[in-house]
Amino acid sequence: MSKRSPLVVAPAKGARVAAVVVTFNRLAKLPKTLEAIRAQEHAPEWIVVVNNQSTDGTREYLDALDFPGLIVMHLPKNIGGAGGFEMGMERGYEVGADFVWVMDDDCYPEPAALRLLLEQREVSSRVLGREVPFACSLVKYIDGSLCEMNNPITTWDWPRAHLMGAASMLVVECTFVSVLVPRGVLAELGLPLRDYFIWFDDKEYTKRLTAAYGPGIIAMESLVTHDMGVNAGVNYRQVDESNIWKFEKGTRNQASYRLHYEGRWSYLNYVRRVRLGMKQGNVTKPVRKRMYKALLEARRFNPQPRFPGQPVS
Numbered sequence: 211m212s213k214r215s216p217l218v219v220a221p222a223k224g225a226r227v228a229a230v231v232v233t234f235n236r237l238a239k240l241p242k243t244l245e246a247i248r249a250q251e252h253a254p255e256w257i258v259v260v261n262n263q264s265t266d267g268t269r270e271y272l273d274a275l276d277f278p279g280l281i282v283m284h285l286p287k288n289i290g291g292a293g294g295f296e297m298g299m300e301r302g303y304e305v306g307a308d309f310v311w312v313m314d315d316d317c318y319p320e321p322a323a324l325r326l327l328l329e330q331r332e333v334s335s336r337v338l339g340r341e342v343p344f345a346c347s348l349v350k351y352i353d354g355s356l357c358e359m360n361n362p363i364t365t366w367d368w369p370r371a372h373l374m375g376a377a378s379m380l381v382v383e384c385t386f387v388s389v390l391v392p393r394g395v396l397a398e399l400g401l402p403l404r405d406y407f408i409w410f411d412d413k414e415y416t417k418r419l420t421a422a423y424g425p426g427i428i429a430m431e432s433l434v435t436h437d438m439g440v441n442a443g444v445n446y447r448q449v450d451e452s453n454i455w456k457f458e459k460g461t462r463n464q465a466s467y468r469l470h471y472e473g474r475w476s477y478l479n480y481v482r483r484v485r486l487g488m489k490q491g492n493v494t495k496p497v498r499k500r501m502y503k504a505l506l507e508a509r510r511f512n513p514q515p516r517f518p519g520q521p522v523s
Contacts, residue, residue, distance in 0.1 A: 217341040217394040217423065220308035222328035227390075228302030229254040229324075232294030233315035234262040237271055239437055246318045248277070252325035254311065255279055258301050260294040263287055281305070290407030290459075295386060296516065297404075303396045303518040310393070312386045316437040319388055323347055323432045327390040330378045330429035337374035343395050343419040344426035346381065347388035347434045351441040358443040360385045360436055365425050378427040382420045386412035388434040395419060400515030404522075409444075409460030414467050418515075421471075446484050446501075447491025454497050458504040465508035481505050 220226070229247045233240050240259075247257055256279040261268055263285055272282045283297060295312055302310040311324060331345040349360035362384035371378050389412070399422055402415045416426060449457045461484060469477035484505065488498050516522065 217343065217392055217398075219335070219341050219392045219394060222325075222332040225252075225308045225328055226255040226306065227252070227309045227311050227324060227328075228256040228258055228305060228307035230258045230260070230295065230298035230302055230310050230312045231315055231317075232260045232262060232291055232298060232312075233264060233268060234288060234291075234294075235264045235266045235268065236315040237264070237266045237268050239316040240268065240271070242318055242437075243313070243315055244275075246320075249321050250319065250324045251321050252328060254324065256281055256302065256305055256307060258283065258298045260298040261285060262289065262291075262294050289404060291386070292402050292406040292408060292411035293404035295411065296401040299391070299396060299401055300518045303393055308393055309390050310396070311388070311390050313388045313434070314386065314436070317349075317387050317434050318437060319347065319434040320432075323388060323434055324390070326377075326429050326432035327388070330376060330427060330432065331390060334371045334376040334378045334427045337371055337376055338424075340424055341392070342425075342427050343392070343423040344384070344416055345378070345390045345432075346384040346416075346426065346428050347432040348428060348430055349385075349387050350433060350435050352435055352437050353441075355441065357387075357436045357438070358441050359438060360387045361443075362428050364428075371427060372430075376427070377431050378429050380425040381416075381428050382425050383413045383416045384426070384428065386415075387436050388432070389416070391419075395423075396518055398422070400517045403513045403515060405511075405513035406463045407459050408456055410463035410467065414463070417467070417471075445491075446487025447493070449488060449491070449493050449497055449501060451494075451497060454500055458500050461501055462504040462508050462511055465505050466511045469508055470512045477508070 349357040362381040365380040
């Protein structure tokens, strides 16, 4: 049962959607993402592209585009995926979208993806007797297999909506690779945490929504392809000098969430998991030290969400 009063959500048919894409130096893939968004059966009213100070010609490419509903945001500095989604979702809210539909710049939604997200969120809400706060797509890798990085976490009763007639499963968290969020959620619970910069901002956000309203759904027939380099999830055995900048932020973020919202034992269990993974992977001492520092930093790191229209602090 929802912990808040029911959301007021626009019906799927005729819903005005703002697609939000955050990009950084992916000019080789961004055009395919935008082409796939424009080819949707339920056409988004707006496409908001947040350029995180790319240096590969993305600015010039975006400035040369000219089609209805395009909104380009060239940020003065790179504020990470988390900051980019915060800014892009706020812009979608400001222009009056009923829903924001968020994704990375290497995500290629199939033509029916958005329509099915809208329809299944509505159907699932009806059969469950509450408004579902978010709906995500099933994410494939480029070879058609499951994308390991983007597998959502299901509830204990994940088939409930499916058994009641919906083509969906219940999930408590997911990644920002094709996620649909109603505007009322942004007004009531705010935006993603820009201070996370990268990694776990999407998990924190969807967990925040689940805690407030109940689980979201994965629409099983809404399909997207994630064109990431290697089909692998987060693995602490593989932390090294080349990727530590991402891992230390993700570790700080997840440790912070666990400590401040799930409690001390959840935090300590996560610390144990990180340490064990690095030990198994024979991670070098300088890299381990940076990871331990991130785990400690989480104790005093607890950013709070900004709401649409509030100034950036």
